[in-house]
Amino acid sequence: MSSDRLFEPLPLARGPAMKNRFMLAPLTNRQSHADGTLSDVERNWLEMRAAGGFALTMTAAAHVQPVGQGFTGQLGAFDDAHIDGLASLATRIRAKGSLSSLQLHHAGSRAEPALIEAPVAPSDVADRNIRGLSEHEVEALRDDFIEAARRAERAGFDGVEIHGAHGYILAEFLSAATNMRTDRYGGSLENRARLLFEIIDGIRAATRPAFQIGLRLSPERFGLILEEIRDVAAEAMRQGKIDFLDMSLWDVKKEPEDEKRKGRSLLSFFTELPRGDVRLGAAGKVMNADDARAVLDAGCDFVVIGRAAILRHDFPERVRHDPAYRSPALPIEVQHLLDEGLSSEFVHYMRRWPGFVAGGLAE
Structure with missing residues (x-):
């Protein structure tokens, strides 16, 4: 495939279209202030990527509760005090011609021990001092994700992405290995996915019709089962309440870790699903122009760029001008x-x- 399709606009079901097929991955960078307010250096980091040609500029994970902080210097979305900094960021991203999305996150049991004395999760993990949430607290967590999305809307973001991947709290709810609840949020896959879908429903109801909602899922590791995550992805796209699904695969070319599923790419389990008006993208070791084209050739609508965007803020523009572009060799100075x-x-x-x-x- 030529590079032309990478630079075709991509309409979304709601809100403005992506001007091309490049989305900036939500990259942990530890550059915000201790209280979760945005720093000048983090704003500059993201503004450079917006100016570098990314159609959608995604923030790093922004925690929706203080107890959900996953790392030092993490961006926050749990308090109205964060809105001014987020508004400045959204304005600057828009001025550079990019869509903006705030990734909503709660670290769950992966909260940084030095920051969170007693992390919370779906169920108790006594030997790690992790406390299972009460049903009332699960409902409060749902509401805090929704309220964080409302803050993003008030700040002028085009949308949000819900972080349901990598063993953080929403992925912990999805996994039967970490979710041992016996109430309506545990047991069957339908129950384990209930919190995620209540968050999607709540954000859709609480924000304007054109507000964009993305969802990030990962299909392996952290007790996740490929077939179950595939079912969650299929249902999310069937319902059509999200605008894009961002699959984090670690490597877009890899086969499943499950020996019974080898012989085909992990990505193919998701590209074959009916998606309606939901756009599908994937992240994982996309380091050069050939990699980006291959993701679209495999059936995705857009490509999510992480490490290559760290190495070059203008990765999309470099691909536009050089169809054979490759990222700088590692290690980098x-x-x-x-x-x-x-x-x-x-x-x-x-x-x-x-x-x-x-x-x-x-x-």
Whole structure:
């Protein structure tokens, strides 16, 4: 396939269209203030990506409750005090010609121990000091996701993405390995998915008709079962209350980890599903122009760019001008990352990724 389709507009069921098929992945960067308010360096990091040609610029995960904080320097969406910073960000993203989306998140049992003395989850994990939520608290969690979406709308964002992946609290509810509840939020897959669908329903009811809702799912690891996540994805698209589904696959070319499902790509389990007006995208080691084209060739509507967007803020524009574009080779020098809008704190975080950063951390 030529690169032309990557730069075709992509209408969404609600709100404005994406100007091309590139979405910025929600990338943890640890650059916000301790109280969850947006910092200048995080705003600059995202504004650069919007200016670099991404059709939709996604924030890092923004926690919807203080107890849901997953890491230091995390963006917040749990208090009206966050709205001013978010409004400035949404305005700047729009000025660069990109759609804006705030990713809504709760870390659950993966909350950072140094920050959260007693994390919460669907069920108790006594040896880790993790407390299971009461049914009333589950309902409050649902309402806090909805209220965070309303804050995003008030701040001027085009929409939000619900983080239901990677073993965070909504994924913990989806997994029978971590959700051992006996009330209406546990047991069958329908019950385990109830919280997620109540959040989707609540956001759709509480926001304007043109407000966009995305959903991020991951189909493996953290006790998740491919067939169950496939069923959740199918139902979300069947209902049509979301505008896009963002599948986080770690590697868009990989086969399932389940030996019984090998012989085909993990992505193919989702591209074959009826999707109606819901747009489907995928993330996972898309590092060059060929990778991006391959995601569309595999049946997706858009491609979600993570590491390649860290390495080059203008990845879409580089692909536009060079159909053979490839990301810089790893490991990458610190100065290159600083020039691409990463703060020293972000660079320090990236050093956790094996083989990504070369040399020492700049002062």
